[in-house]
Amino acid sequence: MNLKILIPTVVLIDREVTKVITEAENGHFCLLPHHVDFVAALVPGILSYTVEKGEEIFVAVDEGILVKCDREVLVSTRNAIEGNNLETLKQSVTEQFQILDEKEKLTRSALAQFEASMMRRFKELGYG
Numbered sequence: 001m002n003l004k005i006l007i008p009t010v011v012l013i014d015r016e017v018t019k020v021i022t023e024a025e026n027g028h029f030c031l032l033p034h035h036v037d038f039v040a041a042l043v044p045g046i047l048s049y050t051v052e053k054g055e056e057i058f059v060a061v062d063e064g065i066l067v068k069c070d071r072e073v074l075v076s077t078r079n080a081i082e083g084n085n086l087e088t089l090k091q092s093v094t095e096q097f098q099i100l101d102e103k104e105k106l107t108r109s110a111l112a113q114f115e116a117s118m119m120r121r122f123k124e125l126g127y128g
Helices: 086-124
Strands: 002-007 010-016 019-024 027-031 038-042 045-050 056-061 064-069 072-077 080-083
Touching: 010 080, 019 038, 056 086, 080 086
Parallel strands: 002 072
Antiparallel strands: 002 010, 019 027, 019 045, 038 064, 045 056, 056 080, 064 072
């Protein structure tokens, strides 16, 4: 099967795999090449896939959508990080979340400043 994991800016993974294991709202499931076609809403967690040599690779994924159609498995998610083992993947996810938290704090601060500025402007124009 061909696995493609898409995040908003790039195709993170595009490779042949023999097995995909991931989690939907109703639990974990495994996809093999001749599995029936379907669509699933993924929950944040770990997706693992196995390549031809038997090596298992892990991907931390945010919530998203998985579509299996014939031999194509497409995963669309907002965030994903690939790792060879769970320990390094955990460290990478922790670092990414800290970066996202900092960006979110900065964005909230900028938005609050913008809102305060708009309220002052409306008041100056006599609307408040």
